[in-house]
Amino acid sequence: NAGVMQNPRHLVRRRGQEARLRCSPMKGHSHVYWYRQLPEEGLKFMVYLQKENIIDESGMPKERFSAEFPKEGPSILRIQQVVRGDSAAYFCASSGLNTEAFFGQGTRLTVV
Amino acid sequence: AQSVTQLDSHVSVSEGTPVLLRCNYSSSYSPSLFWYVQHPNKGLQLLLKYTSAATLVKGINDFEAEFKKSETSFHLTKPSAHMSDAAEYFCVGLASGGSYIPTFGRGTSLIVHP
Numbered sequence: 347n348a349g350v351m352q353n354p355r356h357l358v359r360r361r362g363q364e365a366r367l368r369c370s371p372m373k374g375h376s377h378v379y380w381y382r383q384l385p386e387e388g389l390k391f392m393v394y395l396q397k398e399n400i401i402d403e404s405g406m407p408k409e410r411f412s413a414e415f416p417k418e419g420p421s422i423l424r425i426q427q428v429v430r431g432d433s434a435a436y437f438c439a440s441s442g443l444n445t446e447a448f449f450g451q452g453t454r455l456t457v458v
Numbered sequence: 459a460q461s462v463t464q465l466d467s468h469v470s471v472s473e474g475t476p477v478l479l480r481c482n483y484s485s486s487y488s489p490s491l492f493w494y495v496q497h498p499n500k501g502l503q504l505l506l507k508y509t510s511a512a513t514l515v516k517g518i519n520d521f522e523a524e525f526k527k528s529e530t531s532f533h534l535t536k537p538s539a540h541m542s543d544a545a546e547y548f549c550v551g552l553a554s555g556g557s558y559i560p561t562f563g564r565g566t567s568l569i570v571h572p
Binding site: 377379381387388389390391394402437439441443446447448449450451452454 | 490492494499500501502504507509548550552558559560561562563564565
């Protein structure tokens with residue numbers, strides 16, 4: 347049973363481009379969470395999804411950010427028109443209902 | 459509502475001495491609590507978890523934590539620090555019956571001196 351898989355591990359984008367971050371949850375997990383970690387800071391919750399549904403997006407910036415978790419395939423965190431301030435590590439976690447979350451290795455986004 | 463508070467942003471110890479990283483929680487529900495470790499530029503690794511079974515929880519690498527309901531605490535300890543323990547440690551709460559979103563403390567950076 348593979349762990350939570352995130353790809354790419356490193357992503358470089360120019361300002362104004364789009365970034366697409368992928369997260370494949372552990373087998374059997376239907377809950378996915380996205381977190382952002384800015385340099386020297388902790389993990390800030392962004393969005394919580396179950397299959398085909400956004401449950402809580404209270405941590406998502408109002409513009410340019412979106413997330414989905416389709417019935418088939420990985421969860422996607424999409425950042426449109428990236429700016430330098432979007433440079434961060436983005437972590438995905440998955441869980442069953444009320445069980446511990448397992449984290450991926452993260453995607454480190456650098457905007458140049 | 460629930461929150462997790464890590465009381466120290468940095469803890470500095472000498473190699474071979476005990477480690478204490480403090481965490482308090484606030485929750486309207488019985489929580490599940492976890493400690494994760496993050497080494498520089500790495501992902502998160504689960505150290506241990508409390509899920510309402512034994513209040514003293516043993517984890518990997520000789521770490522342990524004790525859930526104290528009267529103090530609403532879940533402090534992480536280790537009897538003897540190693541250089542390889544230098545990392546960022548996160549206390550995470552999950553409130554059963556409430557939001558299922560893992561809630562992170564701000565993190566404690568453990569520094570180990572030779």
